[in-house]
Amino acid sequence: MKCVIISDIYNIVYFAVPNKVEDLSLEPGSHNITVNWNKPINDSDCVTQYVIEWKYTLSGIVNTKNDSSEENSYVIEDLDACVEYEVSVRAVNEKNESSDAVTYKTTTETVGNYHEQIILLFLLYGWAKMKGNINCQNKIHCK
Numbered sequence: 001m002k003c004v005i006i007s008d009i010y011n012i013v014y015f016a017v018p019n020k021v022e023d024l025s026l027e028p029g030s031h032n033i034t035v036n037w038n039k040p041i042n043d044s045d046c047v048t049q050y051v052i053e054w055k056y057t058l059s060g061i062v063n064t065k066n067d068s069s070e071e072n073s074y075v076i077e078d079l080d081a082c083v084e085y086e087v088s089v090r091a092v093n094e095k096n097e098s099s100d101a102v103t104y105k106t107t108t109e110t111v112g113n114y115h116e117q118i119i120l121l122f123l124l125y126g127w128a129k130m131k132g133n134i135n136c137q138n139k140i141h142c143k
Contacts, residue, residue, distance in 0.1 A: 016046045018046045022038040029109060058083070
């Protein structure tokens, strides 16, 4: 199917609406999400751009990026760590028409290794407590 259909009788131009993108996947980092997708199976020649939207699910704040039809990935940056985001991608034709977006949710990762941070805090607390007990046993800096 071609993207433009012209009727000579009425001089009408129709633009085929591309189908949904295929195989949307999200790869979260601590402050970014890499979004990957494949072109729609039908009418992929009609795609002029992809619209990527991401929403912080708790606040409802939505951001949008229009990406060229030659790309099939995008990195959303400057995100908060350990937060759930809803990400959608839709293929758009020349008239800004599209089928429904494909949408998934993902949560950005924590900064660093959370478990290592907890273990380190526990060890530091134990060391500080032990140091305090040693000082008191030696009657140095005891209150």
